[in-house]
Amino acid sequence: GAGVSQSPRYKVAKRGQDVALRCDPISGHVSLFWYQQALGQGPEFLTYFQNEAQLDKSGLPSDRFFAERPEGSVSTLKIQRTQQEDSAVYLCASSLEYGGTDTQYFGPGTRLTVL
């Protein structure tokens, strides 16, 4: 079956531009996560949705970062006025369960390069 998909796969932005990254989770998955992965590092948590509710946004690095999931399926991560330090791979993951020790299924990521 279809896994988590993300688009675009690659994005180059000039410093100061706004970008929007899309995530299509696995159909029926309740939970959706965004992570940021710098080169040579592990993913770092950004934010978490349960259906359309954003339950945790403690990992968002600044108010330039905004995420939404208005209908409880597709999610968009928006970064305003991009900076060079925003260059990273942005990973989206989804999971079926509400809680517990559920497995997270990751998409291929969007590689953002800010010039």
Add this chain to the structure above:
Amino acid sequence: SQKIEQNSEALNIQEGKTATLTCNYTNYSPAYLQWYRQDPGRGPVFLLLIRENEKEKRKERLKVTFDTTLKQSLFHITASQPADSATYLCASGRGDTGRRALTFGSGTRLQVQP
């Protein structure tokens, strides 16, 4: 703050040998640990989960242990193959409904030589 540490140096082993990767955590007690595999240009893929009350879990050629006294998890790949070459990530979770984020280590790159 919560911290997960993995050996950042690459691990090089010969085909057929057992690879052992280490994950250490400090300043907290995770409810569970997960191990993921990540290939270049791809997202992490779930391999195994072990809960805090479990000592060992196995799946085919994979084995993971969880030692809450040492605050350490070991991940073993037996009879390793060149296809096992990848970066392996350790991640911890709290198990809370409202705090579902995983905390990842930086990963250990495994290279299996034919």
